[in-house]
Amino acid sequence: MLKKFWKFCALSLALVIVVKAGMGAESEDRPNFLLVVFEDMSPHIGAYGDAQARTPVLDDFAAQSVLYEQVFTTAGVCSPSRAALLMGVHQQSIGAQQMRAQQGVTLPDGSRVPYTAVPPPQMKAYxxxxxxxxxxxxxNGKTDYQLDLSITGGPFTIWDETNAGHPWRGRGDDRPFFAMVNLVQTHESRNFPLDLDPDSHPITPATLENLRRERAGRETGIEAGHDPATLELPPFLPDTALVRAEYAQMLDNIFHTEQILARLLAELEEDGLAGNTIVIVTTDHGDGLPRAKRSLYDSGLHVPLMVRWPDGRGAGTRNGELVSFVDIAPTVLDLAGVDVPEWMTGRIFLGERAGPERGYIHAAMDRHDEVPDYMRAVRDHRWKYxxxxxxxQPFFRHLAYRDMLRSMQELWRLEAAGxxxxHIAQYFTGNRPGEELYDLRADPxxxxxxxxxxxxxxQLDRMRAAMARFDARTPDWSADGELAMVERMWxxxxxxxxxxxxxxxxADDRVALYSATPGASIGYRIADGPWQLYTGPVELRPGQTLETKAVRYGFTESQIKRVKG
Structure with a gap:
């Protein structure tokens, strides 16, 4: 009886997907999508008002796009933020809020057990x-959604290809595409000095190798021209020569990395696809600097987002609505003509079915590597709580990875010297207050x-109430502690x-596939071809061999079953 039930569920879901796919396939105007995600980058773009940043490519792109001024990630660090981006829900509601799950939950004996987030069974990545x-x-680039034990892995059913030779040219047919390109060249690690001690962290040797390779591969004849001596630093950083050099290096990285965006845009033109491709450019969170990355301040959450429409609509305009990272998933699905699942918590923020502007954005901060934490934030246009x-605990504690930054080393040196x-010493010398409230207009x-x-x-009561309403409708899997959460998932x-x-x-040489695991996605391939996402019965001709496997997000993949035609 149970087997028949799971067969019915799987077949019903497959039929729904097939109907939706068939409806979409009849439309000739389904857009392509190119989503370009710079890493660890606040809006250091001339078009966003940063007069210090030399960004001619991004400025030109902004002139062709709608520029969103008030966009915020759900976390100030990559894995949790990417989980929310991929799933369209806040990371703490699916067990993906710790940075990172793969580094493990601490057991009472001090040992650590790596784990994966296991979202509710009905949830699928967009x-x-x-x-x-x-x-x-x-x-292309990292995945890092906390759904696998590798930052480059993940459920095999999400993507046709990962790290392919080209984001869209490998599709081999006329299917519309959704291509996500992650640009690691602006990552925090690219601000590390080349003379870093190779023994300072387990990944330091690989990081230094990447730094040298990327700098050697930069285009010759173009210089970013950011002079450390003339830069204005944010007030939460100490003004020293080493910090200035690091800040200039960060801006240089953005300048050189935007050349990759320029090549991608040129290739869309070369392939005749620019006229049917929506291009979205954003970043995964704020700057890879102390008190920016891994924080709930705007320096860690505020990111650029620009959308270029194929027909040029809104080019050069600005939009001041509040947008959260969880809004991207339902927006892309809607623009593609795909129903938005009811469990997604974001709003459609552009297109014909754009919803009313949100009143607040919400963000979370949890463990970072070896340092535990638990903070929550809510923001409107003016106030942050x-x-x-x-x-x-104080805000700054030793974190091995962050301590490789010259700016962090300078902070520790100056703190020790008094x-x-x-306004900076407070992050070292005293325990954090239970509550923080900021007037962002007067105190950005x-x-x-x-x-x-x-x-x-x-204002404090109003923002407390906004957080309470969010908490009432959003599960927070940190509430009972990380170990209790992991024991529920694993x-x-x-x-x-x-x-x-x-x-x-x-009949008719077709095969239907099922999985007894609730929420499992099924893949298949025939004659050692590429893995396909199962959406309904598959034709299997005599003499052919079909291989199939399944995965529930966060689970280990199933064994492969072979079926002879």
Whole structure:
């Protein structure tokens, strides 16, 4: 009886997907999508008002696009932010909020167990939903969604190809495409000095190799021209020669990395695809600098987002609505003509079915590598409220990876010497307050906490209420601690395995596939061809061999089953 039930569920889902894919396939105007994600980059773009940043490519792209001024990620660090981007829900509601899950939860004996996030069974990454609707989906660069034990792995059903030779040219047919390109060249690690001690961190040798290779591969004859001596630093960083050099290097990295965007845009033109491709450019969170990355301040959450329409609509205009990273998934699905699942919490922010502007954006901060944490934030156009659930610790604690930055080393040196100004020293010398409140109009760098200011009591109560409403409708899997969460996702701290698919032979040489694991996605291939996403019965001719496997997000892939035609 149970087997028949799972067969019915799988067949019903497949039929729904096939109908949707068939409807989409009849339309000749389904757009392509190119999503370009710079890493670790706040809006250091001339078009965003940064007069110090030399970004001619991004400025030119902005002139062709709608520029969104108030876009915020759901975390100030990559893995949790990318999980929210991919799934269209906040990372703490699916077990993907710690940085990183793969580095492990700490057990009572001090050992660590790596784990994966296991979202509820009905949830699928939006590129997989696009793939089910007939799109070719590709990813270049890291995946890093916390759904696998590798930052370059992940459920095999999400993408047709990962790290292919080219983002869209490998599709081999006329299917519309969704191509995601991640540009690691602006990552925090690219701000490390070349003379870094190779023993300072386990990944330092590989990082230094990447740095040297990328710099050697930069185009000759073009110079970023960011002079450390003339730069204005944000007030949360100390003004020293080493910090200035690092800040200039960060801006140089952006300048050189935007050349990759220029090549991608030129290739769209060469292939005759620019007239039917929506291009979205953003970043995965704010700057790879202390008190930016890994924070809930705007320096860690505020990112650029520009959308270029094929027909040029809105080119050169600006939009000041609040946009959250969880809004990207439902927006892309809607533009592609794919139904937006009810479980997605974001809003459609552009296109004919754009919803009303959101009143608030929400963000979360949890463990970073070896340093535990638990903070939540809510922001509107003017005010930011932060709740510190672990206010028994200062903001800055030693974090091995971050400590490789020259700016962080300078912060530690100056703190030890007692030479930091009070507004920076506070991040070292005292425990964090339980609550923080900032007037972003008067205090854009969030240095003056107004939570204890009686004149702002009404604003504090209003923002507390906004956070409470969000908490009431959004599960927070950090509430009971990381270990309790992992034990729910991985019973006995063992990674669950997806059940091997079963099959049923149908008429006309067709085969139907099923999995007994709720929420499992099924893939198949014939004659050692590429893995395809299963959406309905497959033709299997006499003499052919079909291979099939399944995966529930966060689980181990199933064993492969072979079926002879």
């Amino acid at each position: 590129p997989e939903l696009l793939r089910a609707a007939g799109y070719y989906t590709s990813n 932060i709740r510190n659930y672990r206010n028994d 030479e930091l100004p009070p 760098y969030e240095l003056n906490n107004l939570a204890a200011d009686a004149d702002q009591a009404a 019973p006995d701290l063992e990674r669950p395995e997806t059940a091997t698919p079963s099959f049923e032979r149908l």
